[in-house]
Every structure is written in structure tokens, then in C-alpha cells.
Amino acid sequence: MTTDDYNRKGEKFLELFNKGKEFTEELLRENQRLRYRLASVEATGAPSANQEEIQQLRAQMQVLADENRRLHERFREVEEENKDFATRYVEIEEQNNNLANLYVASYQLHSTLDFREVIQIVQEIVINLIGAEAFAILLLDEKTNELRTIACEEEAPWTGLENLTVRWGEGVLGKVAKSGEAYYVNQDIEGGEITLEKPLAAVPLKIKEHVIGQIVIYSLLQQKDSFSAVDYELFSLLAAHAATAIFSSKLYSQSERKLNTIQSFLDLLTTT
Amino acid sequence: MENTTFLVVEDSPTMRQLISFSLKRFKNARIIEAVDGVDALKKLSGERIDLILTDINMPVMDGLKLVSLVRQNAQLQNIPIIIITTEGAEEDRERGLALGANAYISKPIQSSHLIKTISELLSTALG
Missing domain, CATH: 1.20.5 (Single alpha-helices involved in coiled-coils or other helix-helix interfaces)
Structure with missing residues (x-):
């Protein structure tokens, strides 16, 4: 090199x-x-670029969390509304059922002028719509001022309902007839045992303030524990409508009898 | 559940009307009424019935006999049957169901309960 x-x-x-x-x-x-x-x-x-992104994400998370909380609150509100609607639906269903019962009862009561048929319909309503097992329908005899049974449904131990006789103003039943106010044992402050003189319910049959009889209930069907709200409505309906139906059918049968008598008398006059 | 034909077997006109009134909730429901078991069998022979609702205590032929005869008849045996009665004892219910009734409802009836029972039976029957 x-x-x-x-x-x-x-x-x-x-x-x-x-x-x-x-x-x-x-x-x-x-x-x-x-x-x-x-x-x-x-x-x-x-902030660095990453920190800015983190902060943006945190802000978004906060917005989403707020939105989530808001939606939860709305969901709870809607759930509450839904419960209210469900309750209301049940109430309306019940009301509908009650109105159907009342409509059918009043329709049937005024469907005939035959006295026996009217009594039969009252019995059907008391059995099928109210659910009574033992009961009696009493009518006032204005000559003796006594209420007497004209129809009944007996079920042990409730026997002897066929021959019930109540003096106007005496005892629970007599007082119901005199006052025109219905009696229900569950509203009786004295309460106590059900007897022939102190039934489960006694409903006066009234035309305006004039009492013509009463429906007396002693026991309910075994599947029925107590009176329901619609039963009291039915009792009110029976108090007025059964009374007019019974009264008008009675008048009709009496007038028919009189008409027949007069017709026979006229026939006799014309033939002689 | 449209255009359903119901047969209501009941001797009480009040109950027939009340049941028929409830059945009108079904769209285009056709309601045929019979006053006892014999009358019901006559109506069943001439009509296509989708569901039978029958009372137990009736004159001429009671509801239990009717259920039994319907279940023995090859043409009618698949028709759903609901017993509606004042007889609320458990043994009565068991007897009715054992004879072939699909449901047993004690009086006084709740319209909503009746509608629910019918809807369930028709859904099952329609598959």
C-alpha cells in the first residue's frame, strides 16, 4: 500500500x-x-391525540349512559302505564260483565205478563246470576198485612221456607218491608248466626216507595263465598224491576179474569 | 275464531240469553239454542257445530247424558264441550270431565272467564 x-x-x-x-x-x-x-x-x-380520543369516548359514554338512564325511566313509566291499562281492562271487563247481567235480568223481567213466568224469571236471576242456593220470594197480603212465600228454593238446613209468614214491621224481615231498606248480614253491626228470621240478605220489592214484597236469601251456592259488587247492583235492579214486573203481571191476570167474567156475562145476556 | 257456530243448551231463558250475549264477542258468531239434551241432539244432527255449552240440570235429558251421547257418536265426538252449571262440588266437576266435557264452569258465570275458556278450546280444536 x-x-x-x-x-x-x-x-x-x-x-x-x-x-x-x-x-x-x-x-x-x-x-x-x-x-x-x-x-x-x-x-x-x-391532551395528546390519544387523550383527546379518550375524552371524546368518555363524553360519548356519558351521553349514552344518560340516554340509557332516560330509556330505563321511560321503560318503567311505560310498564306502570301498562299495568294501569291492564287493571283498567280488567275493571272494564268486570263492568261489561255486570252490565250484561243487568241487561239480561231487566230484559227477561219485562219479557212477559204471565205472573208465574215472572216469578220463574226472578228465581232464575236469583239462582243463576246471584248464585243463591236457598231463598224465598215473599209477597205482601194487604188484607192481613203479612208477607207470605209465593216461591222458594229450599236446601238443607233451610227448610220451611214455603210457609214463611212475616208480620209487617216485626223482626228483621218485617222491618225491611216497613222501611223499604235492604238488609245484608255483612252490613249488620250485630252480625251473628243466619236464621229464618235473620237471613243473609233481604231485598224489598218496591214500586217507588210502596213495598209489595221481598226476596230473602239464606245461603249461596257452595262455589260462591260472598256477595260481589254486581250482586248489590242486581239487588237494586230486582228491587225495582221485579216489583213492577210482578205487580203488572198480577194486574194483567186480574184484568184478564175480569174481562172473561164480563165477556161471559155479556154472552149470557145476548143469548137470553 | 271467526264464523264459529255455538250450541247453547240451557232450559233457563235468562241463562240462554246471558250466555248468547257473551258469545257475541266472537266475530260473526252463530248461536243456536236448545232447551234440553234431546233438543240439542236434534240441532246437532242438522247443523255443523264448533262448540257446545250445556247446563247439567235440564228436563227431558240432562247435560251429562248429552255429553256422554256426543262422545259416543263418531261424527260429533270431537266437538269441544263446556258444562255450565250451578253444581259446584268437586265430584260433580270430576264426573262431568270424566264423561268427556272439555271444561267445567260453575254459575254464576264470569263472562271474561267463559270467553277465555272458549278461546283456549277453539285454539286447541283448530290445531
């Missing part, structure tokens, strides 16, 4: 060394710049 070769190698090495030096200086400058940037970021507290 000649001296020139050594010189060329030395120059190349120097050139490399200078480039390395420049690179090192550049790295030091960048390092310093980053340190400065870091220091300034730490000093100002400004």
Missing part, C-alpha cells in the same frame, strides 16, 4: 466520521426538541 492509498483511506474515514458527527448532532437536537415539547406539554396539560 502506497502513501496515497493511506491518504485516501484517511479522507474517507474522516468523511464518515464527519457524517456520524452530523447525525449524532442531529439526534441530539431532535432529542432536545422532543424534551422541550414534552416539557411544554406537561406544563400546559394539553
Whole structure:
């Protein structure tokens, strides 16, 4: 190797060394710049790109959480409304059922002028719609001022209903007839045992304030524990409608009898 | 459950009317009435019936006999039957169901309960 070769190698090495030096200086400058940037970021507290994203996401999460809470509240409200509607639906169903019973009862009571048929219909209503097992229908005999059984349904131990006689104003039944106010044992402050004189219910049959009889109930069908709301409505309906139906059918049969008598009398006159 | 034909077997006109009134909830329901078991069998021979509602205590032929005869008849045996009666004892219920009734309802009836029972039976019958 000649001296020139050594010189060329030395120059190349120097050139490399200078480039390395420049690179090192550049790295030091960048390092310093980053340190400065870091220091300034730490000093100002400004978020980095990631932190901004995190904060945006946190904000979105908060919005979603609020929305979720709002929806939960709305859901609870709707659930409450739904319960209210369900309750209302049941009430309307019950009301519908009650109205159907009342409609059918009044329709049937006024469907005939035959006295026996009217009594039969009253019995059907008391058995099928109210659910009575033992009961009696009493009518007032204005001559003796006594109420007497004209129809009944007996079921042990309730026997003797066929021959019930009640003096106007005497005992529970007599007082019901006199006052025109219905009697229910569950509303009786004295309560006590059910007897022939103190039944489960006694409903006066009234035309305006004029009492013509009463329906007396002693026991209910075994599947029925007590009177329901519609039963009291039916009792009110029976008190008025059964009374007019019984009264008008009675008048009709009496007038028919009189008409027949007069007709026979006229026939007799014309033939002689 | 449209265009359903019901046969109401009941000797009491009041109950027939009340049941028929409840059945009008079914769209285009056709209601045929019979006053006892014999009358019901006559109506069954001339009509296509989808469901029978029968009382137990009736003159001429009672409801239990009617249920039994319907179940023995090849043409009628699949018709759903509901017994509606004042007889509320458990043994009466068991007897009615054992004879082939699909449901047993004690009087006084709740219209909503009757409708629910009928809907369930018709759904089952229609598959």
C-alpha cells in the first residue's frame, strides 16, 4: 500500500466520521426538541391525540349512559302505564260483565205478563246470576198485612221456607218491608248466626216507595263465598224491576179474569 | 275464531240469553239454542257445530247424558264441550270431565272467564 492509498483511506474515514458527527448532532437536537415539547406539554396539560380520543369516548359514554338512564325511566313509566291499562281492562271487563247481567235480568223481567213466568224469571236471576242456593220470594197480603212465600228454593238446613209468614214491621224481615231498606248480614253491626228470621240478605220489592214484597236469601251456592259488587247492583235492579214486573203481571191476570167474567156475562145476556 | 257456530243448551231463558250475549264477542258468531239434551241432539244432527255449552240440570235429558251421547257418536265426538252449571262440588266437576266435557264452569258465570275458556278450546280444536 502506497502513501496515497493511506491518504485516501484517511479522507474517507474522516468523511464518515464527519457524517456520524452530523447525525449524532442531529439526534441530539431532535432529542432536545422532543424534551422541550414534552416539557411544554406537561406544563400546559394539553391532551395528546390519544387523550383527546379518550375524552371524546368518555363524553360519548356519558351521553349514552344518560340516554340509557332516560330509556330505563321511560321503560318503567311505560310498564306502570301498562299495568294501569291492564287493571283498567280488567275493571272494564268486570263492568261489561255486570252490565250484561243487568241487561239480561231487566230484559227477561219485562219479557212477559204471565205472573208465574215472572216469578220463574226472578228465581232464575236469583239462582243463576246471584248464585243463591236457598231463598224465598215473599209477597205482601194487604188484607192481613203479612208477607207470605209465593216461591222458594229450599236446601238443607233451610227448610220451611214455603210457609214463611212475616208480620209487617216485626223482626228483621218485617222491618225491611216497613222501611223499604235492604238488609245484608255483612252490613249488620250485630252480625251473628243466619236464621229464618235473620237471613243473609233481604231485598224489598218496591214500586217507588210502596213495598209489595221481598226476596230473602239464606245461603249461596257452595262455589260462591260472598256477595260481589254486581250482586248489590242486581239487588237494586230486582228491587225495582221485579216489583213492577210482578205487580203488572198480577194486574194483567186480574184484568184478564175480569174481562172473561164480563165477556161471559155479556154472552149470557145476548143469548137470553 | 271467526264464523264459529255455538250450541247453547240451557232450559233457563235468562241463562240462554246471558250466555248468547257473551258469545257475541266472537266475530260473526252463530248461536243456536236448545232447551234440553234431546233438543240439542236434534240441532246437532242438522247443523255443523264448533262448540257446545250445556247446563247439567235440564228436563227431558240432562247435560251429562248429552255429553256422554256426543262422545259416543263418531261424527260429533270431537266437538269441544263446556258444562255450565250451578253444581259446584268437586265430584260433580270430576264426573262431568270424566264423561268427556272439555271444561267445567260453575254459575254464576264470569263472562271474561267463559270467553277465555272458549278461546283456549277453539285454539286447541283448530290445531
